[in-house]
Amino acid sequence: MNTIAVAFDFSNGSINALSHAKKMAKMMDHKVVIVHSYSPPILDPNVPVGLIEETFRDSVKILEEKLDKEVNLAKKEGLDAEYKLAFSDLSSILNDINKSEAVSFVVVGKTGEQGFFETLIGSTASHLVDNLEAPLLVIPENYDSTIFAKIGYASQLEYDEEDYIKKALDFSKFSPLNLELVHIQESEDLNIYPDEQFLDSILKKFEEEKLDIIQKESKSFKKGINEFIEAERISLLILTTHKRGLFQGILNPSKTKQVIKHTKIPILVYTFNE
Numbered sequence: 720m721n722t723i724a725v726a727f728d729f730s731n732g733s734i735n736a737l738s739h740a741k742k743m744a745k746m747m748d749h750k751v752v753i754v755h756s757y758s759p760p761i762l763d764p765n766v767p768v769g770l771i772e773e774t775f776r777d778s779v780k781i782l783e784e785k786l787d788k789e790v791n792l793a794k795k796e797g798l799d800a801e802y803k804l805a806f807s808d809l810s811s812i813l814n815d816i817n818k819s820e821a822v823s824f825v826v827v828g829k830t831g832e833q834g835f836f837e838t839l840i841g842s843t844a845s846h847l848v849d850n851l852e853a854p855l856l857v858i859p860e861n862y863d864s865t866i867f868a869k870i871g872y873a874s875q876l877e878y879d880e881e882d883y884i885k886k887a888l889d890f891s892k893f894s895p896l897n898l899e900l901v902h903i904q905e906s907e908d909l910n911i912y913p914d915e916q917f918l919d920s921i922l923k924k925f926e927e928e929k930l931d932i933i934q935k936e937s938k939s940f941k942k943g944i945n946e947f948i949e950a951e952r953i954s955l956l957i958l959t960t961h962k963r964g965l966f967q968g969i970l971n972p973s974k975t976k977q978v979i980k981h982t983k984i985p986i987l988v989y990t991f992n993e
Contacts, residue, residue, distance in 0.1 A: 720748070720821070721821045721822070722750045722816075723750070723822075724752045724820075724822050725740045726809055727754060728756075730860075731830060732828025732830030733827075735860055735862065737753065739858050744798055746893050747823070750799040750801075750820075751798055752822075753801070754802070754803045754809070754812055754813060755782060755786055755804050755805075756812055757779070757782060758806070783804060810850050814850075814852045824854040824987065825855050825856065827855065828857075829858065854987060854988060856988075862983070864954055864984075867894045868952075868954035868955075869894060869899065869951065869955075870898050870954070871951065872887040872901070872956075873957070873978075874959075876917040878917075879920075881920070884925065884930075886957075886989065887900075887957045890957065897929040898931070899933060900932045902933070903935055903936075904934065904935070905940055918932065941978060945981065955986075957989070958975055959991050960990060960991065
């Protein structure tokens with residue numbers, strides 16, 4: 720069974736993310752793994768070792784009880800669920816889980832400018848976007864609509880993204896509407912390869928699929944993509960990014976993070992495999 724891993728820190732954003740993850744798990748017949756990263760507080764070195772160990776054990780026990788409660792709630796909803804409590808950084812835990820289980824994607828809540836997600840991607844040099852091996856789904860704290868209502872995929876039309884378009888089409892099977900593939904041509908951005916070269920290939924390969932293609936010019940990718948989201952009432956936007964600057968046609972991580980920060984809908988990020 721495939722798995723949805725949920726980064727969970729008991730904040731409102733992660734509670735909402737878990738709620739959406741459970742709904743998607745039901746639709747997709749997936750298992751849910753709730754993941755919490757615990758960093759013990761730094762205590763005064765003069766505190767007795769015995770007291771430090773007791774405090775640590777008590778804290779772990781409380782976390783285990785809370786996580787076990789969330790797992791039991793998920794099981795009551797008919798889901799296969801478990802939790803993982805670890806004592807290292809979140810991306811390392813998630814990558815370990817990705818190696819041991821068939822993780823379809825990781826879900827994380829976005830709670831605002833200084834919330835859970837911003838702390839992770841800001842203070843640790845965009846750690847999740849740059850280093851997470853599994854696809855990353857970022858869900859805003861106040862998002863309460865159906866994620867699969869209408870799905871969009873943003874393409875640069877500068878490199879072969881057909882494998883990722885296929886993944887987006889697989890998601891769109893849970894939507895009643897066609898997948899909307901959008902290409903934002905920035906007014907000052909260099910168009911390295913003719914768009915028609917990639918459009919013809921995409922149309923030929925996916926001619927039997929529920930796929931619509933929209934081309935739009937804009938001063939910036941962020942502005943254009945938000946206009947597209949609003950005009951087409953997109954409920955989930957899928958992006959493909961890369962870890963290093965070898966493929967300039969694939970959306971670079973800085974643009975990806977700008978879109979995540981300035982959009983009000985869930986964003987699913989795939990990392991391009993060179």
